Amino acid sequence: TTDRSGTRAAVAGFTGDSRVxxxxxxxxxVIPNPDGRQADEHPFLGDLVRALRDARVPLRSVVA
Numbered sequence: 001t002t003d004r005s006g007t008r009a010a011v012a013g014f015t016g017d018s019r020v021x022x023x024x025x026x027x028x029x030v031i032p033n034p035d036g037r038q039a040d041e042h043p044f045l046g047d048l049v050r051a052l053r054d055a056r057v058p059l060r061s062v063v064a
Contacts, residue, residue, distance in 0.1 A: 004026075006055040013051060014044045026060065039064030 004020075007029065011018050019030040031048065039045055044062065049062055 003057055007052065007056045010055045010057065011043065011049040014048050033064075 007027070010052075011029065011031070015031055017032045021028045021030075026045065031045070035040060037043075045064055049059070053061060
């Protein structure tokens, strides 16, 4: 879908190490956090969320 391709393009700008799973019509994106940082300390989480919104990828929730 367009959402999926937009999501992949946005994520690829930040990391090649991500995982996507789908269940009940929703997609779940997991990005690396090897140091276990909080959301505001993560090196690119905030920028990634902004990039996804700019790409008009609908976000139901963000869990960090």
